[in-house]
Amino acid sequence: MMILKSKPLVVAVLCSIVASGCVWVEDTQDLASFVSDVQSKPRGTIEPLPTFEPYHSFVYQGASLRDPFVPLVKIESALDIEYDDSDGVEPDQNRPRSYLEQFSIDDLHMVGTIGKTDQKSVWSLILDDNGEIHRVSVGDYIGLDFGKVVAVNEQRVDVIEIISNGRGGWMQRPRTLELVEQE
Numbered sequence: 001m002m003i004l005k006s007k008p009l010v011v012a013v014l015c016s017i018v019a020s021g022c023v024w025v026e027d028t029q030d031l032a033s034f035v036s037d038v039q040s041k042p043r044g045t046i047e048p049l050p051t052f053e054p055y056h057s058f059v060y061q062g063a064s065l066r067d068p069f070v071p072l073v074k075i076e077s078a079l080d081i082e083y084d085d086s087d088g089v090e091p092d093q094n095r096p097r098s099y100l101e102q103f104s105i106d107d108l109h110m111v112g113t114i115g116k117t118d119q120k121s122v123w124s125l126i127l128d129d130n131g132e133i134h135r136v137s138v139g140d141y142i143g144l145d146f147g148k149v150v151a152v153n154e155q156r157v158d159v160i161e162i163i164s165n166g167r168g169g170w171m172q173r174p175r176t177l178e179l180v181e182q183e
Contacts, residue, residue, distance in 0.1 A: 089170045091146035091162045098141045103128050105143040105159065110177040113154050124149075124157045126177070147175060155179050 066072075100108065111133060112125040123135040126142065136142060136157065140149045143161060151158040157177040165171040 089162060089172055091170065100126065100128065100134055100136070100140075100142040101144065101147075103143065105145070105147060105161070105175050105177070108142060108177060109180050110157055111180055113152070113179075122152045122154070124152045124177075126157070127180075143175070145173070 107129045109127045110124055111127045113122055114125065114135065115122040121137075123137045126134045126136050128134065136149055136152070138149055138152055141147060142149060142159060145161040145163045147159040147161040149157055150160050156179060159175045159177065161173045161175055162170050163173050
């Protein structure tokens, strides 16, 4: 009952609060000057929208032509081709390996010779990675790829290596060790 009697009082308080938010201002001169300043400034221009060319459709005429991703002839796989290794080049796997066959040819350097070329008893002096010097003559083996010394002279050592040809066979590759000039 008490709530019903105080209802007009609550309504009156709420109306006074709402009415107090609406305040009338007599002096609006600053608002008018702001609006006139904004309107007096030059206005920007908006660029027109670009014109777009209309889409021209393309009709593909090559649908009846050959597919470019299908080969014209049957390509044989490299696995299907049998290679003829008729030259019989093959390294001797059963012979004892020499000391210089544990080094790559690129790690060996010719540093000199002993003997004379006219006597056919010329030895080449080969420096390995360990800093040791070895005597090499025709018929000796050096390098990792079954390299056999075939010629020795005062300026170089000619070696024939036997390497894999990548197809299960072997092929020969010539290599040369040239004399290193020391300063």
